[in-house]
Amino acid sequence: MATTTAAQRRARAKEDYDAFMAECPSRKLLDRISDKWVALILAALGSDGPHPVGRGPGEPRAMRYSELSRRLAGVSQKMLTQTLRSLERDGLVTRTVTPTVPVTVTYELTDLGLSLHHVIRGIKAWAEAHMDEVLANREEYDARVA
Amino acid sequence: MATTTAAQRRARAKEDYDAFMAECPSRKLLDRISDKWVALILAALGSDGPHPVGRGPGEPRAMRYSELSRRLAGVSQKMLTQTLRSLERDGLVTRTVTPTVPVTVTYELTDLGLSLHHVIRGIKAWAEAHMDEVLANREEYDARVA
DNA sequence: CAGGATCCCGCTAGATACTG
């Protein structure tokens, strides 16, 4: 019983790496914004843009739950709520409950959330500048392989 | 048979939205870089940084498969290969095969890949500047709830 | 050395139904 070393070392390395990954701020941020709906919600609250499927030159900020739900057509209530909660938890949005007849809940970007929104706009800028090139490369590659 | 409209409209909206999502360049880019290993590989090839778990002040660019494998300790061969292939397909890295005794394969960032790497560094910058604040908000939130 | 091919498990998004 001595040859276990190889597997053990790998497992050990993986643990270390996972721990490192969990600590890494960049990784955390990527995990956050890469979430399917985060960027969209931030975009919706941040101002607006060509993001929504319908028209909606929309309002700059502070939206109700139902507004967001309509704006991000494809989202399920579960994911919308879950995502909004996590964003609130991280201090990226505020949640305001107004006890009207049926309750009214509005969401708004914090300064922190707004600054993150700017980062995302940077990503968007790169995407719009270079993504067609990426797509072209992709097609070329596929053509060469096939 | 008339009340099907509600569900149908939702389904329709979802389809439209999915189509929109699939087209959106920003979404595509996010899907790309949010991939678990993409950012790490780009960081490894882009120059270096505090990313790797071991030390490794390492080489600036052009790494062999096995080097990457060691540098990104936790990655499985499958994911490493898969990710590298997709990056090559997108024209973000080049793959060079040198027919030495046992084959030698090196990967290197293209100009496009390098420019994307810069975007990621921007993300990293935000993370390092604000992520502690996010974490603090998170703890505070959890404390309030509990 | 650098992968290809398979099997298989865990997690999570999504659909559905219910509530204050």
Add this chain to the structure above:
DNA sequence: CAGTATCTAGCGGGATCCTG
């Protein structure tokens, strides 16, 4: 209106074995 609760299927990703 703005959620909560539950159940399930699909798939991303790791482990393992094999090859040029």
